[in-house]
Amino acid sequence: MIEVTLLGTGSPIPDPERAGPSTLVRASDQMFLIDCGRGVLQRLAAVGSGANQLSALLLTHLHSDHIADLGDVIITRWVSTFAPDTPPLQIIGPPGTADVVEATLRAFGHDIGYRIAHHADLNGPPQVEVHEYTDGVVWDRGGVRIRVAPTDHRPVTPTIAFRIEHSGASVVAAGDTVPCRSLDALADGAGALIHTVIRKDLIDLLPQQRIRDICGYHSSVQEAAATATRAGVGILILTHYVPAMAPGTEDQWRALAASVFDRQIELGDDLHRVQVHPGVCTRSRS
Numbered sequence: 001m002i003e004v005t006l007l008g009t010g011s012p013i014p015d016p017e018r019a020g021p022s023t024l025v026r027a028s029d030q031m032f033l034i035d036c037g038r039g040v041l042q043r044l045a046a047v048g049s050g051a052n053q054l055s056a057l058l059l060t061h062l063h064s065d066h067i068a069d070l071g072d073v074i075i076t077r078w079v080s081t082f083a084p085d086t087p088p089l090q091i092i093g094p095p096g097t098a099d100v101v102e103a104t105l106r107a108f109g110h111d112i113g114y115r116i117a118h119h120a121d122l123n124g125p126p127q128v129e130v131h132e133y134t135d136g137v138v139w140d141r142g143g144v145r146i147r148v149a150p151t152d153h154r155p156v157t158p159t160i161a162f163r164i165e166h167s168g169a170s171v172v173a174a175g176d177t178v179p180c181r182s183l184d185a186l187a188d189g190a191g192a193l194i195h196t197v198i199r200k201d202l203i204d205l206l207p208q209q210r211i212r213d214i215c216g217y218h219s220s221v222q223e224a225a226a227t228a229t230r231a232g233v234g235i236l237i238l239t240h241y242v243p244a245m246a247p248g249t250e251d252q253w254r255a256l257a258a259s260v261f262d263r264q265i266e267l268g269d270d271l272h273r274v275q276v277h278p279g280v281c282t283r284s285r286s
């Protein structure tokens, strides 16, 4: 079984109820954080976990809303890791990730210096290993296998989606993308597809061109659902709601997806949890 928790279902626009984009995937005894938007560690604490328990951080792309709390993840893992044999934080992302991680470590250079000077058992900076990929197998440990494939979020490039597999269960995290063949192929027959969505019908009505621009490189609810249908996935999990899904409108969003996808549809608030079994699917709410 793979368990998916929507830690943050928000977008770049700050929302009092929704943290920035981030999803937790648990498979076997491994924990993967997909993207790390604002507030991610508060949400991770809400499910009884923390940065020091992550097996890897997976980044779909380097847009600010998806990496806003990268520094918090790296520094908090570092200061809250007490076992000397804890492996370096594995960060897997598209080309450009190493640059961003290096710059983040530089930005926190003063903090890192203060803490090393103050604590006798902190002898060096945070241990981080960055792996950049656009395609192929990126993880194969303890029965968990992760593959990536390119997505289409142009002009943001490169961007990637992740497919996580364990004991016959599989989950694909699409990130921000318009429909594309490489995502269809990666998601083919998956147990669940986690897809970011925007309501183009609402955003297109707004007066600011800069906001309407975002319609060009995201999938609408219907487009994400069409991807799920083409790929034949079992569960469609929607997240990263633009605009923020207002209370009482969940059924509207669900109906838009259901007009194109006739299997299980999951959406909700931060901490919404979905269990993805090989073949059978059940759901629960935190």
Ligand SMILES: [Zn+2]
Binding pocket: 061, 063, 153, 156, 176
């Ligand atoms: Zn983006």
Ligand SMILES: [Zn+2]
Binding pocket: 011, 012, 021, 063, 065, 066, 176, 196, 240
């Ligand atoms: Zn985004």
